[in-house]
Amino acid sequence: MKGTAAHIVRTLLLSLVTLFGVSVLIFLMLRVLPGDPARVLAGLDASAEQVDRIRAELGLDEPLLSQYWAFISGVLQGDLGVSARTSRPVALEIFARMPATLTLAVVATVIGSVVGVAAGVVAAVRRNSVVDHVISSVAMMGVSMPVYWLGLLLILLFAVTLGWLPAAGSDEPLSIVLPAATLGAFSTALVSRMTRASMLEVLGQDFIRTAQAKGAPPRTVIIRHGLRNAFIPILTVISLQFGALLGGAVLTETVFGWPGIGRLLVDSIAARDFAVVQGLVLVYALLFVLLNVFVDVLYVVVDPRIRY
């Protein structure tokens, strides 16, 4: 455990370097992007003077180095700046949408993990049976189906035709069902495919035969000997998937009018709202770093052979 603690500290320290790199990259990438933020903000009919005035207001007429310094020194003091588009503090913009994103990501990941692992285990154990083929085909559909299309179909069925669920928004408890199911469908498919493959590999090993030979009940063989040993790649897929969802699921958020950070990011890029994009990407990078550390710890819990 001591090694693990040291590993976490080392990872966190190293991630500071990563975050610094991310901040430089996103800063530069935004400035290389074609399109003048002041013009986008001012509108097509604004005069050149108005555009210049806005550019000065945003500090975009300063040299790059001092712009970066203004950005990073603000970040170090906990100030992410002010949105050019809305005049609201960037931190406020992000944290107004974070709960929605977190809720959706967690629910979709739970659906994906529980259903996906269960389906994958069943498919592996009943290999080449009808059940396996059905699960595999459904999973294939789940992975290949565009989120957009699935989302709209679910809305048509459950909101318009049956009238059971809200079609969009996030202001009712039931609002989460459709977007989470849509997102979860993809995760489920991905996780079940990974689980099946990983389980098949493990179930073919000698120690499984040994366990069976010594008379362990099938459930114990499958869960304790099989799944536990197959779990590391599954956990990796789940955590990567969760990480991706933390960045916001733009398409799902758009279809369901879900007020998450994915849409905020896309809207802000379109509006060349540099401060918001920079702030969001940094927060996202930080979350990803923390998630990675968390998963590293989970690895040790799941597989005690792992030592850092």
Add this chain to the structure above:
Amino acid sequence: MIRSTARGRTARKRIFVALVATGVLLGACSFEEDPAAGTGGEADSTFSIAVGIDPDTLDPAGQTTTTVQNMVDYMVEPLVKMQDGQIVGVLAETVETSPDGLTIDMTLRQGVTFHDGTPFDAAAVVFNLERITDPALRVPLGSPFETMQSVTATGEHSVRIALSKPAPIFLNALTITTAGMISPASVQAEGNTNDNYQHPVGTGPYTFTSFTPGQSLTVTKFPGYWGEQPHYETVEFRVVPEAATRESLLLAGQVDMIILPPVSDLEALRNNPDVTVILGESDRSIYIALDNNDPLLSNPQVRQALNHAVDKQAIVDNVLFGAAKVMDAPMSSALFGYCSTGSYDYDPERARQLLTAAGAQGATLDLLTPSGRYVQDQQASEAIAGYLREVGLTVNVSTSDWGAFLGRVNAAPSENTVDMHLLGWAPGILDADQQMQMFRSATHPPAGLGTAFYTNPRVEELLAQADVEVNQDVREQLYCDASTTIWQDAPWIFLWTQSFPVVHSKDVTGIATTPTEKFDAVHARPAS
């Protein structure tokens, strides 16, 4: 073996604890949301509208987008408004312009109070007009107010505005949301500051209640409203960016009204007995700006050829599903100063002849198009390119996101790399003035929106006269004359004026649209 099992149990226990914790967190997250905000039992007293755009700012002075202005209009009112082409008072009772056009005297409606209880008076007008002309404040649509020299209170309920030059457009400009009246006290209250004004306090029929970015804006009836009281206690604007989802919300009965459904479904919606489709007239013209500096496109014959080559009606019918009207002038018929100037009939044979005469047969042209900004914009561009290829041209269509698009079409002539681009323009003021800006050398990029780099001395002269002409009949004729010349010069491929579709439930009535792409649903009520 035993050791490992024990560890296994601990691990499982930990995972279980983690799962339970996640579940609790989840429960907390999803039920913490305010259930009262939904369409609950009091459905009757809430009117719910799904819109596509998330408000960037609710400060009237900061407005750019008509949809957001539309929401602000529920809370904040202007001094005057346009009605059947005439300026009529809202918060102003009378408006008197001096014969030289330099002075405007207004008397104000008495007994009007802001939502915060402070009186609406001359001081408030002075405050607001000075605010939107303050160079330190960002006022994107503020340019028409630059002619204002001073505004002074001449009494408790009267003001005088002095202009630096006659500006017939000035009164029209006072109708837009930018010039809406907010309570002077409110820029220091409700968490507002002068340059971060998020809680509007006006005189309108509804007061601001709550705004959740990316989700919804809610307003509540103002009991002290001076005018006719609206029917619904609250109005909820729900932000739903996807058109198909807005349509579903309406069909599922979860909202009362939506704007901009998918145009491909207009026909089906019209045939649906539960909803009403309003295909509102809009002043937004859609056109292909041609680079009039280009060696090839500088020849009017070539530009006329391009206009003849495209079957605009067929595109409107088949690509836009009828949600547009083919242009017959360089501006929408909704604008003051419009007159019909003719048509470029679909005539590919004539187009080929003109191209041959100009030595431009088989030329290669690039067409840049936005994607998803205007109704079926990219699809229309592809169709247009198809027609141009049929008359022997090589056309490459490309698209980019709005920021990059603006950067390319707004480049100075020396850096311009775009032969043709599709663009839409909807004047916020229903006057030819704002449309005609696009045909003047003063607005050639990077200075403004004259992205075709078109100029003609006769047009420049007519427009300069119109700028200061106080007699409206004369001014109208000047715009008509300029339009005729522009039409012949064909700096654009004149396409169509877009429609503004609004769909509402058959259970409600009292809804209309304005040509500035706004809906008028303040006095919506149940259809009995």
